[in-house]
Amino acid sequence: MSTRTARDQPQTGPRQVRRRPGGRSARVRAAVLDATTEVLAEHGYERLSFEEVAQRAGVHKTTVYRRWASRPELVLDALHARSDLIIELPDSGRIEADLTVFLQSVADNLDSPLGRALLIATIRSSDEGAEAASVRHSFWRERFDRARVRLDRARRGGEIARDADVPLLVESLVSPIFFRALVSGEPVDDDVVQSHVRLVLSTARTTVRGGRAR
Amino acid sequence: MSTRTARDQPQTGPRQVRRRPGGRSARVRAAVLDATTEVLAEHGYERLSFEEVAQRAGVHKTTVYRRWASRPELVLDALHARSDLIIELPDSGRIEADLTVFLQSVADNLDSPLGRALLIATIRSSDEGAEAASVRHSFWRERFDRARVRLDRARRGGEIARDADVPLLVESLVSPIFFRALVSGEPVDDDVVQSHVRLVLSTARTTVRGGRAR
Numbered sequence: 001m002s003t004r005t006a007r008d009q010p011q012t013g014p015r016q017v018r019r020r021p022g023g024r025s026a027r028v029r030a031a032v033l034d035a036t037t038e039v040l041a042e043h044g045y046e047r048l049s050f051e052e053v054a055q056r057a058g059v060h061k062t063t064v065y066r067r068w069a070s071r072p073e074l075v076l077d078a079l080h081a082r083s084d085l086i087i088e089l090p091d092s093g094r095i096e097a098d099l100t101v102f103l104q105s106v107a108d109n110l111d112s113p114l115g116r117a118l119l120i121a122t123i124r125s126s127d128e129g130a131e132a133a134s135v136r137h138s139f140w141r142e143r144f145d146r147a148r149v150r151l152d153r154a155r156r157g158g159e160i161a162r163d164a165d166v167p168l169l170v171e172s173l174v175s176p177i178f179f180r181a182l183v184s185g186e187p188v189d190d191d192v193v194q195s196h197v198r199l200v201l202s203t204a205r206t207t208v209r210g211g212r213a214r
Numbered sequence: 215m216s217t218r219t220a221r222d223q224p225q226t227g228p229r230q231v232r233r234r235p236g237g238r239s240a241r242v243r244a245a246v247l248d249a250t251t252e253v254l255a256e257h258g259y260e261r262l263s264f265e266e267v268a269q270r271a272g273v274h275k276t277t278v279y280r281r282w283a284s285r286p287e288l289v290l291d292a293l294h295a296r297s298d299l300i301i302e303l304p305d306s307g308r309i310e311a312d313l314t315v316f317l318q319s320v321a322d323n324l325d326s327p328l329g330r331a332l333l334i335a336t337i338r339s340s341d342e343g344a345e346a347a348s349v350r351h352s353f354w355r356e357r358f359d360r361a362r363v364r365l366d367r368a369r370r371g372g373e374i375a376r377d378a379d380v381p382l383l384v385e386s387l388v389s390p391i392f393f394r395a396l397v398s399g400e401p402v403d404d405d406v407v408q409s410h411v412r413l414v415l416s417t418a419r420t421t422v423r424g425g426r427a428r
Contacts, residue, residue, distance in 0.1 A: 137398060137399055140397060140398050165409065168409050168410070169413075171390050171393065171398075172386060172389075172390060172410065172413055172414075175390040175392070175393035176385050176386060176389040178389070178396070179388070179389035179392050179393065182396060182397075183333075183354060183392055183396075184351060184385075186351070195382050196382070196386065199379075199382060199383075199386055199414075200413075202416075202417045202420060203413050203414075203416045203417045206420065
């Protein structure tokens with residue numbers, strides 16, 4: 001899967017950090033990233049300050065500033081390091097059941113204080129630079145990789161149409177959950193998750209050709 | 215259409231404003247809302263201050279504070295008053311063509327400085343009160359009313375399945391555009407719009423029952 005390669009590459013990190021596993025630099029990095037996640041979960045993105053992060057990590061403020069150029073960079077780096085924000089996707093052989101677990105997992109993530117902080121932290125600002133855009137883009141791509149892999153398998157195994165447009169289906173599946181969390185504010189319950197899984201699968205089982213998705 | 219009734223109700227406004235069309239109160243209100251839209255379009259939501267709005271409207275700052283309790287309230291009220299942010303939806307008799315115009319119009323709105331400011335302004339904060347939630351909710355409901363009306367007509371006329379879940383279809387249609395604008399940052403071009411219209415219609419033409427959408 002070409003979508004998988006992002007996983008195998010080294011994590012995107014601040015340029016100045018020299019990677020010396022186990023060394024002081026690595027320990028400082030881990031302490032700062034843990035502190036960032038804590039502060040995020042407690043106060044949310046809006047009130048996250050480099051000062052407080054530095055204090056909790058037990059390092060000087062300038063150490064943080066020197067390594068992370070901006071709040072989005074620091075936050076994305078910290079969230080990349082959190083294994084508990086990984087989105088589940090089993091392979092039971094039944095595509096509807098698997099996608100339901102996946103989408104419920106997306107919804108649970110966005111509903112948690114940390115997941116919500118992550119979401120707000122990664123909202124595209126209109127003046128963001130190319131580097132920030134690329135970090136955000138690859139972050140979200142990784143989140144949904146497993147759904148793409150699962151749907152590709154379903155496509156090859158005949159569970160959905162062979163010419164199904166998998167990236168389009170994944171976008172159609174996850175978008176309503178983000179729409180509710182960020183825009184409409186309507187709750188995401190089991191029925192909502194189920195309805196969107198069925199809507200997308202109903203299309204996937206017939207055909208979804210309709211121009212490129214990306 | 216029950217979805218239409220929101221349009222016929224008086225606009226949601228700050229409670230303290232006494233409505234005296236043509237009177238000083240109404241003139242002040244119009245001046246402040248125009249100034250708010252200007253400041254939004256120029257500086258974006260993050261840098262919108264009550265001070266600058268008051269200055270441009272030619273009123274004292276306390277006049278603004280007295281009438282609008284918070285920035286989201288002021289911004290939503292101002293945006294409600296803007297007719298140029300109305301989303302198009304023709305009725306050519308061809309549902310695919312009509313929904314394509316609609317979705318392109320949603321995308322164009324979100325891509326404009328004012329539309330983007332509106333979007334950021336209306337992102338749900340985790341500590342918003344019931345009143346703000348209700349304002350935001352009804353604002354977005356109104357935006358998509360015409361798509362619901364058009365799909366209901368298509369349903370009755372046999373263009374889509376009679377048991378199609380119209381609110382679910384509308385949510386599925388608009389969500390990817392918001393997802394790209396806010397989350398993934400990927401561009402919205404004609405192909406993307408076309409693909410999502412076709413995906414949703416492909417489902418709508420068969421059946422979309424799958425539990426309640428809301």
